[in-house]
Amino acid sequence: MTTRVQSQxxxxxxxxxxxxxxxxxxxxIVTFSGLxxxxxxxxxxxxxxxxPGMTEKALEAIRAEAVTRWSLTDALVIHRFGQLKPGEQIMMVATASRHRSDAFQAAEFLMDYLKSRAPFWKKELGADGQTWVDAKDTDEDALKRW
Amino acid sequence: MIDVLYFAWLRERIGAPKERVETNAETVADLVTELAAKSDAHALAFSDMKSVRVAVDQELTDLDASLKDAREVAFFPPMTGG
Structure with missing residues (x-):
């Protein structure tokens, strides 16, 4: 039963x-990692x-909700912040349940909620300069199925 | 006194991650009106409230939220985690 926010x-x-x-x-057990x-x-x-502060609370609330809704035996969320290079892992989730469908659904739920309810903001740096990544309407729509 | 925090492009537009404000604003919307009047940078940051989200004491909420007993208000763009 863990959530972790870290730069390393x-x-x-x-x-x-x-x-x-x-x-x-x-x-x-279902695992997912985002790169x-x-x-x-x-x-x-x-x-x-x-x-800092709100991130930990939000992740823990989202994780606890997934555990309750899908009767998970355990769930893990790790999310990084700071400077990352292409190909690096940004985050991962792992869900454990008695049967696979609960673990799969809970992992999808976690991903949808982390995307638009956890206070992270991504900025892309490239040859053309820097841009903040815009949230997509589809991210918000994805929450409605839960 | 309320600590006002800014993240992502709001922080960049305001030019600071945090400021302490003396305010009698009753709601987030009232506070936004006060903040927007502080400087051109503030006015620009709050010019399109459709792309601004708010948390009061680290809980996501909306512009109608009361500021009674609030210690910390944060403004930021829609989140892009995951």
């Missing part, structure tokens, strides 16, 4: 191994800003 990289393999080891009672896209070579760096 994480080792997804080690995280999943540790998560699996303590997933008592689970029959299924910085290189946007066809035009992106040199991604800068992720966040709201």
């Amino acid at each position: 990289p994480f080792d997804m393999g080690a995280e999943v191994q540790a998560f699996t080891k303590t997933a008592t009672g689970a029959g299924a 910085v896209r290189d946007e066809g070579g035009t992106l040199t760096e991604m800068e992720i800003e966040h709201y």
Whole structure:
């Protein structure tokens, strides 16, 4: 039962191994990780800003909601901030449940909510300068299915 | 006194991540009106409220929210996590 907000990289393999080891009672584990896209070579760096204090609260609330709704045996959320290079992992979620459908759905729910309800803001830096990534209407629409 | 925090392009437009304001504003909307009158930079930052989100004491809320007992108000663009 963990959420972590950190600037340093994480080792997804080690995280999943540790998560699996303590997933008592689970029959299924789903993991997802999001990477910085290189946007066809035009992106040199991604800068992720966040709201210390609120970020931790929001992640914990989203995680707790997923655990309750899908009766998860466990859920893990890790999200990074700071300067990231193309190909680096931005975040990961892992969900554990008795049967796979709950773990899959909960992971999708976590992703949809992290996208537009966790206080992170991405800025893309490239040869052409810097731009804040705009939230998409589809991100907001994605919340409606839950 | 309320701590007002800015993130992402709001922070850049205002030119500071945080400011302390003495205010009697009853709602977030009242506070926005006061802040927007402070400088051209503030006016620009608050010129399109459709793209501004707000949290009061670290809880996401909206412009109608009361500021009674509020200690911290944050303004930021729609979030782009994940």
